[in-house]
Amino acid sequence: MERDPVAAESRRTAPSPSIVLRELGRFVRFMLGEMRPRGRLLTPFNVLTGAIVLVTIGLLVIRFTHGLGSITNLSQDSPWGLWIGFDVITGVAFAGGAYVLSFIVYVLGQERYRPIARVTILNGFLAYVFYAGALLLDLGRPWKVVNPIIGNSFGVSSVMFLVAWHFLLYMIAEFVEFSPTIAEWAGWPRLRRRLHALTLGAVVFGITLSILHQSGLGALFLMARDKIHPLWYSQFIPILFFVSSIFAGLSMVIFEGTITHKVFHERVGDRLEQTYPDILTGLARICAATMFVYLFLQLLVFVHGQRWTYMRTGWGAWYLLEMAGLVALPIALFLHGHVRRNLAVIRAAAILTLAGIVLNRLNVSVIAYKWYAPVPYVPSWQEVVVTLGVISAEIWVFRWIVNRMPVLDRALPSPAPRARGRAVPAPATR
C-alpha cells in the first residue's frame, strides 16, 4: 500500500539495468564476505548454544515424523503448552518494545530515545520471526498454514485469524522499519532514502497492528471462560494484555540493552554510550506509569469480579505473588531507580517485571487453564530444549546483524560503498 508513491518515483529515476546488475554482483561478493564468522568460534557460549540447536534439530525431526505427542507433554486436556504459552504469547509481549519505542521516537519525536530505536526494532522483528515462527513447530498441520492467508478458508469470526494476519503484516512493517539500516550496511544510499521515506507509514501501521494483536492474544482466551481460573479470567483480558505489553516490551528493552552493552561494547556508538543512563531512567518512568495503570485495571477487575472469595486458596497466594511481588514491587523499584538514577535498581525492576509477565501469560494460557484437571501439564524436557534452541538461534542472528550493520551506532561516516566490507572494523565475537 504505502509503496505506491515510491514505486512511481523509482520508475522516473530508475537506474539502468546494467548498473543494477553490477551492483547486485557487488552485493553478492559483499554478502559472501560478511557471511564469514568473525572472531573465535569455539567460545563457551557458541559451544553451548550450538549443542542446544543441534539437539533441537534432532528433536524436531522426531516431532515432525512421529507427531507432537512424541516429544511434548501436550494432551487432550492441555492443547497448548510451553511452546504457545511461553514462546508465542510471552515472546510477543516481550517484543512489544518495538512498537512502543517506535511510537515514542517516530510519532512523538522524542529524540532522546532515538539511539536505541534501531536495536529495539531489530529485536522486535527477530522476536516475531523466531517466536511467532515457533508457532509453526506447534501447529499439527503446518503445511496448511497458508490457508487463512491465500486460501479460500477465511475464518473471519476467529480471533486467531486476526492474530495470524497481524503477525504476518507486522513482520513486514517491522522489516520496512529496519530496512534503512540494511541499505546503509549494503552501501545503497539512494535505496536507503526511499526506504526511510516509508518509515512513518510502517510505524503507524505497525502500532495499529500491535494494539490489535497484543490484545488479540488475550482475546484468544475469551471463549475459555469456563476453563481458566476466575482469578485470571475476565472479559478484560484483551485490554490487560495490551497494557501489559507496553511495559513488558520496555522492560525487555532495558534487560536486552544491559546484555547488549556488555557483549557488543565495541559496537556501541558514542552518542548511545553517553545518553544511555538518561534513556534507561526515562524508560523506567514510562514503565512505572504504565504498570500503575495496569495495576489499577487489575484492581478494578478484581473488585468487579468479586475475586476476594478466591484469595484464601493456594491460587489466591499465587495470584498475590504475581500482582504484589511482580507488578507492585517493580513499580516501586522503577520509581526509585528513576528518581535516584540508579541503573542497577532499574535493571532489577525490569527483570522482576519480565518474570511477572512470564507468570501472567503462562497463568492465563497454561497454569490456570484447566486448573481443575486431575493431571496438571508440565512441559517435557524436549519442549524446554526446543524453546532454548529457538532462543539460541535468534541470538545468533541478532549477533550476526549487530556485528555487521549500523544498529547500535549511527552509520559509519561516509565509507566508499565499494570498500565498505573491509572498512568495518572486525569486532571480537563472543
Place this chain on the structure above:
Amino acid sequence: MDRRSAVRTLCVATGSALVGRKLNAQEADAPAAAGEPMAILVDTTVCGGCRECEFACAAANGLPEPPEEVDFQETRTTSESQWTVVNRYQTDAGEVFVRRQCMHCLRPACASACLTRAMYKTPEGPVVWREDKCMGCRFCMISCPFDVPKFEYDSANPRILKCRMCWERLEQGEVPACVANCPYEAVTFGPRSEMIELAWKRIYENPDAYVHHVYGEHEAGGTSWLYLAAVPFEELGFRTDLGTTPYPDLTREFLYAVPFVLTMVPPFLLALNRASANREPDESEE
C-alpha cells in the same frame, strides 16, 4: 503537507480501511439459515447402558472397536478413537447411564474459533471437521466448553476427531448410526424444534419422572444434542455453569472493535506525529 506525504497518508488510510472492511465482514455464522437443524434427544431415564451406541459409532466411522467390558466405576471421556462413551452414575434415582459426545452447538465455539473454517456448522445441524482446511492449531479445543475436539498427538499428519452426527449418513437420508442401533430407543432423531417439543411433552406427561429441564435447549446458546434426566444434571457429570450465551458472543465485542481501531488509530497517530513535529525533518537523522 506536501504531495508525497499526502499520498502516503492516503495510502495508509486506504489500506487500513480495506483491512478493516475485510475483518468487519464477519458476522458469526447464522445458524441453519437454510432450514431447521436436526437434533438428537437422549432420554437418560430409558438408557440401559448396553453401549451398543459405542459399537455402532465405531463401526460406522471406521474406529477401533471399543472394549468389550468396561469398568463403570471410573468416568470415561471421549477420545480421538472413541467419539461417544456411556458412563454410569449412582444417584438417588438409582443407576443412571449417560452417553456423551459432541453437543453440536447451534453456534459452536469451535467453528467460530477456527481461522480456516475447518470446523464447520452445517445447516443440517452437525458440526464437522474438514481435513483440507485445518492447520492443527487446536484453538477449537481451547474454546469448546464441552472439551469435545480431540487431536491425534501421535500422528505426523494429525486430525481433529469427534462425533460428526454421522453427517455422511444424513446426506443419504439415513439416521445416525447410534440412533439406528439403540435397542432401548433412548435416543430420538429429528428436527430440533420437534425434539424440544417431544422432550417437554415427556416431562409434562410424567412430571415426577424428570427434572424439569432439557439440557441443551439453552446451554451455550442451545445445542443439537438434548438430554432428559431424572436427577439434576450436575449429578450426571454435566457442566451446569456454562450459561445460555452462545460462546462466539464472548469474542464478538473484541472483533467489532477491530475495524474501529484499524481505521481510527492511524489517522490519530499521524495527527499526533504532525502535532509533535517541532522541527523540520532531518534526513540525516534517520
